[in-house]
Structures are given as C-alpha cells and as structure tokens.
Amino acid sequence: MMRLLPKDRRHRLALLALLLGAGGAQANPYDCLIEPNQIVELRSPVEGVIHSVLVKRGDRVQAGQVLVQLDSSVEQSSVELARYRAQVSGRLQSARNRLEYASKKFERSQELHNKEFVAAQARDEAQAEKLLAESAYKEVQEELEVARLEFRQASEALNRRSLRSPFEGVVMDRLLNPGDLAESGTGRKPILKLAQVKPLRVEVVLPIEAYGQIKRLSTAEITPEALGGSYKATVTIVDSVFDAASGTFGVRLELPNSASALPAGVRCKADFPALRGVKGRGVPLSGSAR
Numbered sequence: 319m320m321r322l323l324p325k326d327r328r329h330r331l332a333l334l335a336l337l338l339g340a341g342g343a344q345a346n347p348y349d350c351l352i353e354p355n356q357i358v359e360l361r362s363p364v365e366g367v368i369h370s371v372l373v374k375r376g377d378r379v380q381a382g383q384v385l386v387q388l389d390s391s392v393e394q395s396s397v398e399l400a401r402y403r404a405q406v407s408g409r410l411q412s413a414r415n416r417l418e419y420a421s422k423k424f425e426r427s428q429e430l431h432n433k434e435f436v437a438a439q440a441r442d443e444a445q446a447e448k449l450l451a452e453s454a455y456k457e458v459q460e461e462l463e464v465a466r467l468e469f470r471q472a473s474e475a476l477n478r479r480s481l482r483s484p485f486e487g488v489v490m491d492r493l494l495n496p497g498d499l500a501e502s503g504t505g506r507k508p509i510l511k512l513a514q515v516k517p518l519r520v521e522v523v524l525p526i527e528a529y530g531q532i533k534r535l536s537t538a539e540i541t542p543e544a545l546g547g548s549y550k551a552t553v554t555i556v557d558s559v560f561d562a563a564s565g566t567f568g569v570r571l572e573l574p575n576s577a578s579a580l581p582a583g584v585r586c587k588a589d590f591p592a593l594r595g596v597k598g599r600g601v602p603l604s605g606s607a608r
Contacts (some may be wrong), residue, residue, distance in 0.1 A: 347589035350522040352542060352573065354515055354582040357490065359508035362388060362500035364478050371509065375492050378578070379483040379512065386509050388500060390479035397476050400469035410462055413455040420444070420451035486578075487514040516578050520551050520571040522588045523564075531592045532556055532569055539589040540573055542580060549573055549580070551588075 366388035373385050427444035430436040490511040494500060500509055520540055524532065534556055540549045551571035560567045571588070573580070 346593040347539075347541070347587040348522055348524060348593075350520050350540065350571075350586045350588040352540070352580065352582055352584045352586050353519045353521060354487070354513035355517050355519045355572075356485075356514045358484060358512045358514075360385065360481055360483075360510040360512055361504070361506060361508045362386070362481060362502055364388070365499070365501050366390075366479060368494055368496050368498050368500050368509065370496050371492060371494070373489050373492070373510070375489055377489045379487055379489060381483055381486050383483045384480050385483055385489075386481040386500075388479040388481075390476055393472070393476040393479055396472040397469070400465065400472040403465040404462070404469040406462075406465075410455075410458050413451070413458040417448075417451040417455045420448040424448040481509065483512060485512075485514045486516050487512050513582060515580075515582050516575045518573040518575045518580060518582055520573050520586065520588065522569045522571065523566045524569055524593075526560055526565050526567060528590075528593055529556075529560075529567055532590060533592075536590070536592060538571060538591075540571070541587045541589070543585045543587070545580070545584065549575075 368386060369389045370387045371385070372387070373379060379385060424441075424444040424447070427436060427441045431438060431441040490513050492510055493507055494509045501507070520538075522538075532553060534553055536553045537550055538553070540551045541547070542549075551573040553569060554572045555568075555570040557568040
C-alpha cells in the first residue's frame with residue numbers, strides 16, 4: 319500500500335524530479351544531483367561588533383578554524399582579572415601558617431594540661447583557636463576554587479567571541495563585514511554561509527518499480543556532467559514514502575570526495591548495478607536484477 323508524503327516533502331521531491339527529468343522515461347543510469355552534505359549559516363551566539371572576518375567567498379576552511387572574531391576587549395580584561403585571582407596564593411599561605419601555629423599551640427596546651435601545668439580553660443582556648451584557623455583555611459581554599467571557576471567562565475565567554483567552522487568545507491557567501499553588528503538568534507542575519515563538501519550528497523529520484531531493489535549501503539557509480547571521471551557512492555537513505563503525483567521515490571547517497579576534487583551543485587548520472595535490468599520508467603526487463 320502506497321503511503322503519501324507530507325505536503326512540503328512532496329513539493330521538494332517533485333521539484334527534484336523536474337530538475338532531474340524524472341517525469342519522463344528514464345533508464346539506468348539515472349539523472350542525479352550532487353549537493354553539499356550540509357549548508358550552515360554561521361551566526362554569533364552572542365551580540366557584538368565584528369572585529370574581523372578572516373575568510374571570503376570561495377575560501378576552503380578546516381573544522382575548528384577561526385572564521386570570525388568579535389570585539390573582545392572587555393572579555394579579555396575579565397579573563398586577565400580572573401586569572402590573577404585564581405593564581406593568587408598569599409592568603410592561602412597565610413591561612414596555612416596560622417593553622418599550623420594554632421595546631422602546635424593546641425598540642426602543647428594539651429600536653430601541659432595532661433601534666434596539670436595549665437588549666438583546662440587555656441587548653442580549651444587553644445583548641446578553639448585551632449578550630450577557627452581550620453575554618454579560615456577552608457574558607458580561603460573555597461574562595462580560591464571559586465576564583466578558578468570564574469576564570470574558566472571568563473575564558474569560555476572569551477571563546478564565544480571567536481566563531482569557528484563546524485566542519486571542513488567552503489565559504490559560500492559572506493554577508494557581514496568588520497564593523498557590522500552581529501546579533502544572536504536564528505532570525506538574525508548570518509555572518510557567513512558554509513557548505514560541507516567532504517563528503518558530498520547525491521540525490522536521485524527513481525521510479526516506484528525500482529523500489530526494493532536498492533538497499534541501504536549498496537553502491538552506485540556517479541559520473542558528474544562535463545567534469546568526467548567516475549566515483550563510487552554509497553546509499554545512505556532510501557525513502558519508504560512515495561510521491562504519488564510523479565510515481566517516484568528519493569534515494570540519497572554519500573560520495574566521499576576525500577580530495578575535495580568535486581564541486582557541489584553539479585548534475586550527474588547514477589549507475590546502480592541493481593537496476594541494470596530496469597529499462598524506461600520502471601519497466602523491468604525479463605531478467606531484471608534481483
């Protein structure tokens with residue numbers, strides 16, 4: 319029984335079928351389209367003035383590479399102050415010395431009290447002094463730990479002013495420049511648009527008659543138009559929901575493109591070994607591949 323696609327998915331599949339010519343008779347190899355694996359609009363997680371944009375349209379970028387630097391003078395000062403507080407050890411050393419003195423004083427008082435040379439009150443006062451010194455030492459330790467956490471927080475706030483590439487790819491467009499205000503939020507204008515081209519994604523529209531013959535992890539030979547060469551791609555998605563209007567379903571393949579030699583946005587031909595026995599628009603020949 320055929321399951322119908324949601325409206326937006328039907329429109330996308332119908333458009334892809336129109337672009338690839340799937341509406342007419344078509345035999346293996348099938349028309350296909352090479353696309354970026356993903357396209358990302360790079361926005362700032364925080365609001366700030368752009369200090370520098372380190373790439374331009376067409377540049378290749380690496381995963382983790384700094385692409386945009388926001389003005390971070392305030393954040394840099396906060397990091398320096400937090401680092402100083404986290405490294406200050408004078409108060410800790412002073413509290414440790416007082417604790418050592420109070421501990422020795424209590425030990426002497428306890429020994430003298432056992433020999434009945436001092437009254438119990440003197441022993442108790444020494445003990446109280448030791449407990450206060452222990453509390454003061456612990457308080458300084460806690461303050462130092464808070465200072466370390468504040469330094470970590472300030473460092474993370476500073477890092478958020480540097481925008482990095484989430485993957486290896488190419489810059490599709492540069493939309494903001496130094497001096498512009500970068501605003502956070504999905505509704506705001508992005509700074510850069512990036513495309514992941516390693517790996518690439520291959521979209522194919524096949525006739526319903528081919529359903530069941532293409533399996534996930536099966537392979538196909540992809541031949542880009544006008545570029546020459548043949549490349550092996552692996553099936554990653556086989557749609558289980560069909561488009562009734564065009565009588566087709568979609569298949570997605572992953573093309574490694576390890577050397578980044580292939581561009582995205584190229585028409586291609588996909589030769590499926592499992593469909594070499596299918597001729598025309600899903601009309602199987604007598605000896606079709608099983």
